[in-house]
Amino acid sequence: MFDTSSDCAQASVHSRMFKIEKIIVHPDYKNNTLGDDLAVVRLDREVPFSAFVQPMCMPHSWEGPANFVAAYVDLIGYEMGNKKRSRLIKAYEHISDPQSCLLRYPEISQRQMCGYIKGAELQPGSPLIGVRVYKGLPANYYLIGNLVGGYDPSLSAPYLFISIAPYRN
Structure with missing residues (x-):
């Protein structure tokens, strides 16, 4: 369920x-x-959609992860730690440029991106959410990516994400 x-x-x-x-x-x-x-x-x-449940849109087009470089994107998920009682929290991800990602992850594909999370360490599967604001209010929410790999301090490697747009079809 x-x-x-x-x-x-x-x-x-x-x-x-x-x-x-x-x-x-x-x-x-x-x-x-x-x-x-x-x-x-x-x-x-x-x-049923309401003030508490909103649709999640797919990104409109795919021109590569460079579209999001240096953006601070909302990241929502469950914090790492106690498996029995994990809190749903919001953090932010600062998306790195594709060349920096390749330096840390030589096997990375065009369908992946990386960046650094600020605010909390989250469990894999946490979604990256983009928000379009209209007249100061959130108008649409976009699923940009999913967290698949955590920060590795021994490599100073950023978190790794799967970009959703290439899978649009």
Whole structure:
């Protein structure tokens, strides 16, 4: 089951539970790599949108990770640490340029990007969220990437993310 509740929403009457009808794993996924590490989850029914539940859009086009260089992007996920009681939190990611990523991760593909997280250490799978603001209010939310690898202090290597846009189709 997919639990839409969080620390912020647990006291809310808007929390709901959904059953997962189907998990569709990317056809090129390999267990021993960080590439194509994606899946789509189909829920058992439609999720009604409200002030608490908003649609997540795909990026419009793919011109490579350079589109996001030096941007501070919202990152939402569960903090690392206690597996029994992990809090849903928000952090920020500063996206690095592709050349810097290649220096630290020579095996990185065009479908990956890297950067440094500010605010908290998050679990793999945490999504990068872009927000389009219109007249000072959030208008659309965009799924930019997913966290797949953590910071390695021995290499001074940034966090590694899968870019979502190349998988748009």
